[in-house]
Amino acid sequence: MDDATKLEQLMDYIMKNCLWQFNSRAKDRRKQNVGVLTKTTQLLCDEPVDNPTPLDKCYWVDAVCLAEAYRERYPWLATMDKTAIKTLMQKLHERLDWLTIDGSLNEELTVQHY
């Protein structure tokens, strides 16, 4: 399976099952994407995750569920080494930022107030 297909599968799961990537403002979407995907990557690579604030903990719970779903649905993840997983997750992060923020057609993303 090539990287593009893997990326598509990971993205498809997020878009069909998750809500954290769809906060209403671009500034929050960026924080959510960084928060959840950074911790998901750490979990997939068996690295320690630090949650010093309640907000961090909130990112972490979404990351735990995402990492579990990925491991369960995509057995090919277990065949990848940590460097390859990090590279793939970085591409996923960039793609998600593009779909939900930088390439988004949602005209409310830049409204200043909630």
Next chain:
Amino acid sequence: MPYHEFECSKVIPERKQHAVIKGAGEDLTSCLPKGYLNTIPGTISERGCAYCGAKHVIGTPMKDVIHISHGPVGCTYDTWQTKRYISDNNNFQLKYTFATDVKEKHIVFGAEKVLKQNIIEAFKAFPEIKRMTIYQTCATALIGDDIEAVAQEVMDEMPEVDIFVCNSPGFAGPSQSGGHHKINIAWLNQKVGTLEPKITSDYVINYVGEYNIQGDQEVMLDYFHRMGIQVLSTFTGNSSYDDLRGMHRAHLNVLECARSAEYICDELRARYGIPRLDIDGFGFEALGNSLKKVGLFFGIEDRAQAIIDEETAKWKPQLDWYKERLRDKKVCLWPGGSKLWHWAHAIQAEMGVKVVSVYTKFGHQGDMEKGISRCGEGALAIDDPNELENQEAMRMLKPDVIFTGKRPGEVAKKMRVPYLNAHAYHNGPYKGFEGWVRFARDIYNAIYSPIYQLSGLDISKDEIAADKGFVTRRMLSDAGLSDEIKSSPILTEYTGKYDSVTDLRAKTYPEFERKTAASAAE
């Protein structure tokens, strides 16, 4: 952009940007309709107004409150009891509706005096109720009545009462969604932080964007209580006015309908540092993940898992009975706002149906992002549709069932397309594991109702077979099933009671020991 132009709307060219068909390879950067804009003149919108969105969606589900409209009586009377947000105090907020009955003379001479009279009269008529919400309407907004000043005057004279003023007249936004926004921010600014709640658990949440439609909130509260979680408030279904004043003390905001209530969550996050956790209460997998996430946040995920295991074992075989009979049925998912994304993926994955269209009356582009993401290729997504467009879409897509509100739903029935009430439900609650089976049961009953065979016959010209009866629902649904499925000892129809909510009110829950004596003394 894969815009879809309806034949009936060619005379309103701006409408073209409000509908898209998701094609192969399309994503959110190429396929998203416009949304949350003023309705285009000439189209007949199905939207409500900003007053209605504030009062009838978010304000009125509060249960121990006199909800009064300051304006013509029609504003409140014509919208009275159109929702089924029940409560555990004998539905006070559904039974009674109040208005100041503003007339032409008040428009000329002012309506503040009549407002004050009405407030006092209402409190005297219901002396056990000490809380009130007042809603601005178009008429009183235009004449400039100072509702806040009148409310303050009454509170000074009657210190035992507390009043919330919602300044969201009908014209204060493109749709009811403008009213959701206004009342979120107004409640936060006026009332949150004005009362200190009693904390009884180490795990404290606000359950936000949940309106207890046919008991949804009570089902979810049952799960939270089984986990030992204190639900400080529900914004706003079946909730007390005073509970909602203490929202600032929660550890976590669990957000269900982001469309109507993300504003208060975002502000609570910004002002009080309370995190926002978006959840889905619909669908086995989504609900299981939601409970698990709340559990993980507090380190009690084992309690969540126990509930998931128990409920899944009990209800999954019943859900699967319906799934076998609903496979590949075409659904138009046409609710008001959030259910287009709450349901789009879950009904396809867990009931086997195919969503051929999503629409939203008042949703924003953010709702369409979620909805379109959760649909497959070929789905037609429509923003703020009108009735002619709906009819054209039904003729084009030939759905087996429509999930929508009762106004477009009745139109669908006249076209011999079954509909389920997506706003107030048919036989809810639909949240929770059992609720999801009730939803599947209602879909099954709608699609296979024998009435649709009979309604297609015209006794003035069609030949009516006199020697045989009509085909029953079960004969229709089981016609193509294997014997193995038909006679499965595991799969069964819904076995729950007609009323799945009332018993929850008398239920007792285990006491969980708190972590420290200090925290227990809070």
